[in-house]
Amino acid sequence: MTTHDANVMRLGNKAHWKPENLVGSMSLKELLFSNDYRHIALKGIFTALIMLAVGGSFAMIFRAELTVPDVQMLGAKIYMTLMTLHGMVMVFGFLIPLVVSICYYLLPKVLGTERLYWAGAAQWSYWILIVAAVLLVIGRPDFTWTAYAPMSFRTGNSLIWMGHLAIFLVAVSEFLAGAVLVRNAFSGKGGWKNTPLIAWATGSVGFLFMASTFPLAFIGLGLLGDGLEITAFFDPSRGGSVKFFLYVFWTYGHPAVYLPFVPAIAIIYTLMPRFLGYPMWSYWSGVVAFVLLALGAMPIGPHHFQPLYTVSGPYERFVQFLTLLVFIPSVLHVFNWIATLFMKPIAASAKRAIPFKFMVMAIAFIVYGGATAFLNAQIAPDSDFIHNTYWIPAHFHAMFVGFVAQMGIAGFYFLYPYFTGRMYNQLLGNVHFWLWQVGLFLQITGMFVAGYLYFPRWVYDYLDIPGWATSQMVISIGGYMVGTGFIFFVINIAWSARNGKPAGDDPWPVIHDDKTAPSATPAE
Amino acid sequence: MENALGIWGPQATFMAITASFTVLGMVMLILAILMKRRWKPTYAFEFGFIAVMIGLVFYADWSSVNTYSAYQKDLNAEERSVAGNYTGEGEEAFDRVITVIAFQWGFAFINENDEIARNAAVVAPGETVLFKIVSNDVIHGFNIPVAQITAEIDPDEKRELWIRAPDEPGKYLIQCVNYCGVGHSQMKAWLVVQDDAATAQIDNMGDNSNDNA
Numbered sequence: 001m002t003t004h005d006a007n008v009m010r011l012g013n014k015a016h017w018k019p020e021n022l023v024g025s026m027s028l029k030e031l032l033f034s035n036d037y038r039h040i041a042l043k044g045i046f047t048a049l050i051m052l053a054v055g056g057s058f059a060m061i062f063r064a065e066l067t068v069p070d071v072q073m074l075g076a077k078i079y080m081t082l083m084t085l086h087g088m089v090m091v092f093g094f095l096i097p098l099v100v101s102i103c104y105y106l107l108p109k110v111l112g113t114e115r116l117y118w119a120g121a122a123q124w125s126y127w128i129l130i131v132a133a134v135l136l137v138i139g140r141p142d143f144t145w146t147a148y149a150p151m152s153f154r155t156g157n158s159l160i161w162m163g164h165l166a167i168f169l170v171a172v173s174e175f176l177a178g179a180v181l182v183r184n185a186f187s188g189k190g191g192w193k194n195t196p197l198i199a200w201a202t203g204s205v206g207f208l209f210m211a212s213t214f215p216l217a218f219i220g221l222g223l224l225g226d227g228l229e230i231t232a233f234f235d236p237s238r239g240g241s242v243k244f245f246l247y248v249f250w251t252y253g254h255p256a257v258y259l260p261f262v263p264a265i266a267i268i269y270t271l272m273p274r275f276l277g278y279p280m281w282s283y284w285s286g287v288v289a290f291v292l293l294a295l296g297a298m299p300i301g302p303h304h305f306q307p308l309y310t311v312s313g314p315y316e317r318f319v320q321f322l323t324l325l326v327f328i329p330s331v332l333h334v335f336n337w338i339a340t341l342f343m344k345p346i347a348a349s350a351k352r353a354i355p356f357k358f359m360v361m362a363i364a365f366i367v368y369g370g371a372t373a374f375l376n377a378q379i380a381p382d383s384d385f386i387h388n389t390y391w392i393p394a395h396f397h398a399m400f401v402g403f404v405a406q407m408g409i410a411g412f413y414f415l416y417p418y419f420t421g422r423m424y425n426q427l428l429g430n431v432h433f434w435l436w437q438v439g440l441f442l443q444i445t446g447m448f449v450a451g452y453l454y455f456p457r458w459v460y461d462y463l464d465i466p467g468w469a470t471s472q473m474v475i476s477i478g479g480y481m482v483g484t485g486f487i488f489f490v491i492n493i494a495w496s497a498r499n500g501k502p503a504g505d506d507p508w509p510v511i512h513d514d515k516t517a518p519s520a521t522p523a524e
Numbered sequence: 525m526e527n528a529l530g531i532w533g534p535q536a537t538f539m540a541i542t543a544s545f546t547v548l549g550m551v552m553l554i555l556a557i558l559m560k561r562r563w564k565p566t567y568a569f570e571f572g573f574i575a576v577m578i579g580l581v582f583y584a585d586w587s588s589v590n591t592y593s594a595y596q597k598d599l600n601a602e603e604r605s606v607a608g609n610y611t612g613e614g615e616e617a618f619d620r621v622i623t624v625i626a627f628q629w630g631f632a633f634i635n636e637n638d639e640i641a642r643n644a645a646v647v648a649p650g651e652t653v654l655f656k657i658v659s660n661d662v663i664h665g666f667n668i669p670v671a672q673i674t675a676e677i678d679p680d681e682k683r684e685l686w687i688r689a690p691d692e693p694g695k696y697l698i699q700c701v702n703y704c705g706v707g708h709s710q711m712k713a714w715l716v717v718q719d720d721a722a723t724a725q726i727d728n729m730g731d732n733s734n735d736n737a
Binding site: 076077144146148150151154155236241246281282285305307308317325328331332334335338339342344345346351364367368371377378379381382384385387388453454456458459460461462 | 534535538539541542543545546549550552553555556557562563564565567570573574577578580581584585587588589591592661662663665667669672673674675676677678679680681683697699700701702703704705706707708709710712
């Protein structure tokens with residue numbers, strides 16, 4: 001294999017497959033139960049978008065409450081239920097399934113296998129997650145997504161066991177998804193030195209899924225048992241230990257943020273060479289970064305409760321140091337992307353493509369959210385204004401929404417002509433794009449400011465302390481812009497599926513001449 | 525004003541480093557998209573960049589541990605060799621010792637005369653105050669913004685932290701920052717700084733406080 005062929009394969013800058021009207025030709029039965037990878041992926045993607053609508057509308061409701069001080073419409077109980085469901089639905093129902101489903105779609109295409117190995121496990125993973133979502137909606141837990149013991153089984157809600165059982169089911173579902181990702185990562189034909197970066201990503205994160213869901217399953221069953229007074233793992237009043245809970249939970253809880261993060265990075269490595277028409281700056285830099293990120297994820301969980309300790313002892317210092325070191329793989333990735341963009345002139349067709357725009361802004365947000373993590377990792381500032389103030393939601397909204405969700409949306413726009421046979425509407429796509437960028441920037445910056453002013457997390461009502469109400473107002477304005485952008489997105493994908501301009505054999509040709517670059521705007 | 529952690533200097537430094545990295549990343553991204561000139565960085569460039577990052581990792585670790593150890597040293601005034609929780613032997617190093625019970629949902633403050641006040645800790649301006657905190661139900665937080673310090677309190681353990689009270693008399697917020705149940709939003713108290721703290725009547729703090737004295 002020549003270097004050129006190897007690069008084309010490893011770095012995937014060729015068109016892998018042709019558009020088809022998959023959405024128009026499949027039956028409901030196929031969509032729900034077929035083991036074809038495209039059906040499984042589309043089912044996952046569209047379910048994730050429904051979850052985004054549900055979780056997003058919860059946010060729209062409680063944002064209205066938070067915009068100004070005092071209580072207007074929501075009580076503490078309903079606010080906390082909405083907040084808990086917002087977190088759980090968005091992370092477990094939207095972010096992880098969206099990027100994993102996009103990987104289900106991309107892997108068989110990029111690796112040339114044209115099938116998803118262990119598709120049955122992916123099918124079970126999907127349906128178990130649906131059961132978990134139903135349990136959450138019926139049980140209406142208000143213990144936040146971290147479900148800290150012993151608070152999470154002392155909520156006075158007789159259906160709270162459903163929330164604990166849902167946590168266990170999420171663990172089972174994610175374990176199965178991880179197994180599928182690992183199996184398919186090993187299905188490439190060129191050997192490990194030639195396998196595309198998306199396979200390195202899904203392979204490493206798949207192992208992380210499989211290893212880290214054991215602690216989560218234990219947390220789910222342990223809370224269930226403790227709540228029903230069968231076991232006493234985490235209940236201090238009956239001999240359990242809260243510290244034990246914290247260590248077990250965050251052994252899952254930190255890898256949990258990488259479960260959506262790494263597949264989103266995989267989408268960048270797949271899309272970027274396609275739009276630019278040349279390979280990534282470095283293959284091995286990407287490989288090393290994936291391996292380091294997977295290795296670093298599990299031991300650093302305790303940085304989520306650093307202010308629990310009075311001193312930085314050797315173990316706490318070790319955790320702090322490893323946390324700071326996670327910078328290295330993240331910087332390797334970002335460096336690789338920016339270096340790739342710098343290498344050659346960027347095609348006019350890329351600059352015009354909505355998925356490419358989302359991808360560039362996703363990189364901007366990972367820089368914004370990632371740089372602030374340099375402060376979060378240190379015990380001293382963490383014991384000042386960072387721990388559990390709005391600084392933390394600011395950080396993870398930048399990473400989860402600004403980066404992961406925007407990469408998921410970029411992946412969706414990229415795949416759109418492939419499964420509908422038509423292009424999206426360019427104007428609506430641009431409106432969605434700008435509403436999201438401005439909205440997310442306002443929302444995240446407002447959260448950083450609120451956090452710096454010690455605005456605590458998880459409150460439905462707050463004092464009128466200088467700066468607090470203003471930053472909440474800014475966050476709400478940003479939040480509603482993001483919500484409006486989502487409505488434009490839904491209109492776009494619904495309208496364009498029937499009325500969009502038909503896509504050619506290669507929907508993403510690389511064209512440098514500005515005058516001949518294709519516009520996705522349909523011919524009226 | 526001097527704060528408990530004494531981290532104004534290091535914190536400002538790290539905020540500046542964070543801000544410059546954010547700006548650097550954004551500028552490089554914008555240049556990569558818009559600049560006419562193209563550039564293919566070498567591996568040496570990346571290794572150099574990573575070396576700078578590793579240097580920053582060591583610096584951040586050193587600075588954070590230094591800051592916190594200095595704070596801790598004051599906490600263990602008489603027993604400097606003891607790491608971890610305060611052992612109770614250096615209490616006389618502080619002007620005032622207050623026992624705090626964090627509960628669902630509020631704080632009870634017990635002063636040296638065993639007088640209990642709900643949601644108000646009364647101290648004199650500028651004095652050093654030691655808080656000995658316990659929780660009897662779930663995990664709570666204990667955050668005093670004006671002193672720039674936060675602790676997380678686990679029901680299994682006792683936790684101490686000290687602050688230097690503000691010089692300016694007034695009411696300063698104390699709040700829980702760990703979600704502890706539906707009453708979390710109401711879990712607030714006041715650090716009341718007044719000149720005659722020793723004999724203060726604290727029944728003028730509104731509905732949320734009372735005084736057993």
